[in-house]
Amino acid sequence: MKALDKITTLFRRFPGVGPKQAERFALYVIKTPDVQIEELVEALRTVKSSVGYCRECSNYTEEELCPICADPSRNRSVICVVSHPQDVAAIEKSKTFNGSYHVLHGVISPMDGVNQEGLRLNELIERVRKASGAVTELIIATNPDTEGETTAIYLTRLLKDYVPGITRIACGVPLGGDIDYMDEVTLGYAMKGRTKV
Numbered sequence: 001m002k003a004l005d006k007i008t009t010l011f012r013r014f015p016g017v018g019p020k021q022a023e024r025f026a027l028y029v030i031k032t033p034d035v036q037i038e039e040l041v042e043a044l045r046t047v048k049s050s051v052g053y054c055r056e057c058s059n060y061t062e063e064e065l066c067p068i069c070a071d072p073s074r075n076r077s078v079i080c081v082v083s084h085p086q087d088v089a090a091i092e093k094s095k096t097f098n099g100s101y102h103v104l105h106g107v108i109s110p111m112d113g114v115n116q117e118g119l120r121l122n123e124l125i126e127r128v129r130k131a132s133g134a135v136t137e138l139i140i141a142t143n144p145d146t147e148g149e150t151t152a153i154y155l156t157r158l159l160k161d162y163v164p165g166i167t168r169i170a171c172g173v174p175l176g177g178d179i180d181y182m183d184e185v186t187l188g189y190a191m192k193g194r195t196k197v
């Protein structure tokens with residue numbers, strides 16, 4: 001069945017979806033009432049057209065500024081750099097951080113280097129340099145794997161003359177672990193135990 005194969009192939013493009021799950025999704029679509037499928041299609045269109053990058057931190061937002069950057073009680077002189085929007089949500093849940101964020105939307109990989117599509121690295125460099133000394137600490141909270149470390153080293157090299165304190169979360173983060181899978185207690189310790197790089 002051509003149409004069924006097509007939709008299965010499209011579902012397989014979703015992260016973490018294997019062939020069996022893609023097939024289950026496709027069969028679910030077939031038996032779901034039209035009105036619900038229309039709702040899904042409409043929601044997909046809306047999210048694509050209304051969500052963009054926050055002008056300040058590059059997190060996803062429907063406004064010009066995300067709620068964190070728009071919050072006057074957040075400390076703008078401390079920036080926590082994360083790879084993905086999910087990491088912001090995880091750190092927020094740990095309630096250990098009142099600074100601002102920068103979302104890179106990826107990390108430097110040996111394959112793509114700094115040219116990886118969608119990587120918001122230059123936005124961070126520009127933001128820090130433009131702040132001309134107003135950023136006092138940069139916490140690099142990329143995953144403790146090769147790519148995360150490469151990104152941390154790259155950022156440190158480029159920004160150490162602009163920020164007095166560049167720290168890297170360390171203690172409590174298991175090697176090879178994923179920031180967004182970490183429980184809030186572990187992540188809380190990791191934030192508190194950050195080290196100067």
Ligand SMILES: [Zn+2]
Pocket residue numbers: 054055056057058059065066067068069070
């Ligand atoms: Zn923001």
